[in-house]
Structure formats: structure tokens, C-alpha cells
Amino acid sequence: AQSVTQLDSQVPVFEEAPVELRCNYSSSVSVYLFWYVQYPNQGLQLLLKYLSGSTLVKGINGFEAEFNKSQTSFHLRKPSVHISDTAEYFCAVSLFGNEKLTFGTGTRLTIIP
Amino acid sequence: DAGITQSPRYKITETGRQVTLMCHQTWSHSYMFWYRQDLGHGLRLIYYSAAADITDKGEVPDGYVVSRSKTENFPLTLESATRSQTSVYFCASSDSSGGGSYEQYFGPGTRLTVT
Secondary structure, eight states: OOOOOOOOOOOEETTTSSSOOOOOOEESSSSEEEEEEOTSOOOEEEEEESSOOOOEEEEEEGGGEEEETTTEEHOOOOEOOOOOOOOOEEEEEEEOOOOOOOOOEEEEEEOOO | OSEEEEOOOEEEOOOOEEEEEEEESOOOOOEEEEEEEEETTEEEEEEEEETTEEEEEEEOOOOEEOOSTTTTTTOOSSSSOGGGGOOOEEEEEEETTOOOOOOOOEEOEEEEEOO
């Protein structure tokens, strides 16, 4: 079975500073990878996904992530954060061709003015 | 309005009562999912459905029942609510047709408190 680890439960970052949110996964077969964002009191929405092709994936709101198969990682980055990026971020994995997602425990990103 | 909706948004119930959470989507997506969100656990899959009349267990199905008689609806029933089922429940849907994006679309959630 697949699993996802988000080691950082909380990440405080100063406004306009860069940020990296870490995600590692475990699976014996090919996977699809996702980052979802949850703003306060809302449901989740997709930031970006990796299905195949280029390992550098660009998403909404200036976020990007890089799939690293050898390190089984899919870290999320943004070069300059804004107050509006305050949210919880979830990494998720699904097996190739499978609709079911397995989520990590989430990272709460707090932007310091 | 198009999209995925959940009702009620907030619910307080007592231990032992039956509770049904509703989920409705207007996209005719084939797949629908129920998750619970708890601090320290992220989102955990309770049940999912690949199509009308096809359902299957997820990671934490005990104490829950689902049905899917119509493609657009996927209700979740707690047959006898327990305090451990206090949580935020999210419904989601995805389109598995050819060339599907594998993206799941989430509802706004139902905050359930069992006293």
C-alpha cells in the first residue's frame, strides 16, 4: 500500500520569502502525485498534479513542485509568499490509473507580515 | 448552481443517534468519495463509489454506511453515532472517463459534533 509523509506540521515564513513544503511518498508501483490547498473553513482545491512527463510541475498561485523518483519526493515550492497563501497544504498520492487518494497529514503554512 | 454541495454544514447530535450527511454533485462524475478530517490524521477515506450501485470501503469504514442509487447523490449514514465520529466530513467527486484528470473536487464540508 502507498503512504505519504509530510514531516513539517507547521511552517512559519515571512511575507515575500521563499517556501518549501516537503512531501515524501512510499509505493512499490508507479504513482500519481498531488498537492491540495485548504483555506480556512473551506474544502480542498487542487494546486497541482504530476501524472507523467516533465518532473517540474507548475500550478496555480505561483506554486510549483518537482517529482524526484529516486528520492520518492514531491516537494512544493513558491519563490515569494503572500499573506493570502496562509492555508493548510496536503500532499496526496494515488496508484497509477487509480482514482483513490491517500493523503498526508498536512502542513499548516503561516505567513508572518 | 453547478458543483458539489454538502448538507447540513453543521450538525450536533447525541451518542447513539442515526445521522445522515448528504452529498450532491452536478457534473455527473462517476466517482464519489467520503473523507473525514481529524487533527494529526489529515484526510482519511471512509467509503468511495465508482458508479451508481457500486461502493467500496476505504481506510476507516467502521460505523458508517453508504448508498448510491443515483449518480449525483452519495449519502453517508452514521448508524449509531459515537463521540469518536466527531469530525469534519468532506465529500468529493472525480471524473474517470477516458483522459480523466484524476483530480478530485471537494465539497465545503460538514462539521459533525457527537455529544
